[in-house]
Amino acid sequence: MSRKEVLQVSRDPSTYIIVFALPLILLLLFGYGLSLDTGTTRIGLVVQDDSEAGQSLAAAYHNNDWFEVEQARSMAEIEDDLVSGDIFAMVVIPQGFGEGVLRGNAPPIQIVTDGSQPNNATFAAGYAEGLRANWAASRGLEARQADRGGIRIKERYWFNPELKSRYSLVIGSIAIVMVIIGTLQTSLVIAREWERGTMEAMMATPMLMSEFLISKIIPYFVLSLISIALCTVLAVTVFGVPFRGSILALFVISCAFLLPALGLGLLISAVAKNQFVASQAGLLSGFLPTLLLSGFLYEISSMPLPIQAITYIIPARYLVPSLQTVFMAGDVWSLFLPNIAALVSFGVLLLFLTFRVNRRSLV
16 A cells, blocks of 8 residues: 555656755745845935034944935935835934034934834834944943943844844745645545545455555655755755754654644545545645744744634644754754654644544445
8 A cells, every 4th residue: 555655646746846846946935035134224314413423423324234325404304205115214313413422422313213014113223223332332432331330232142143034934944845745745645535436445455544544644754754854955055054953853853743744634634535625624724824823934922822822732833943943053852852742742643533534434
């Protein structure tokens, strides 16, 4: 039965597209097409102070790679640009700025952002304030304030010092690939047997139900591991994602996740007995929860409490942080083991339910 399933899969051209082309497409899409970082941000710079210090800070904004600057003398000149979305923020260097610098202070500036686009507004405000702080530190203003009893904050980011969102997106796309092959593909295998009329022939054979299910799982289990290996190589070599863990940890985590992924696909296929219905059910129960509720794109802690509770029954919730850890941080088995235990538990439950459903249907 396993050999028959392997031959059937190998003769299907879509298999090669899904195993080899789909990972490449998804990695390119999430690696290059989708980014949570901001590139060059358009801002308006209002310079109301003609002092040397004011002009120096204005020049710092003009010469920075993060900003495309439109300069004006008053806010009224560029307010319409902010409303229309041509710029994302206004930075105002107020009158008296230079006098404060001469007194040894680090005078504040005004930053006005477009709150209708929260992400752009947050990034623009953060970059603008960071540039001002760097400029003040270069002139010794922040140091003087610290000497007077102030507090200086020095930030350091572990695991991803450059804060590249590409890393997390590429790693998350590996989870998407595993779900597509593990759940969406296996959701069709039993339904296909019913539609082709070959299920009755299998019912007449002396094979056990456990043997039948294992024969369906093995080919897609192997295909999933091949895709994971391909995705890992592409992530490290093409996108420069660091891999600080071990192949063993990645293999164990992947195998643990494939149990519930394959189990869910087989359960859907056994219940639906129709490929179209099974594919839609696999999309709704596998792909979309992985994309939206796993912490891949959206932080789980920022979700409403009822939605956070639902994420605990989404297997990908335990996969994504494990993948991020093994790539970015290394082997942290104290994190892996609880997640692996949860994934194995889901897998055993789903495979048991699949066994029960098929057992009833074959009696």
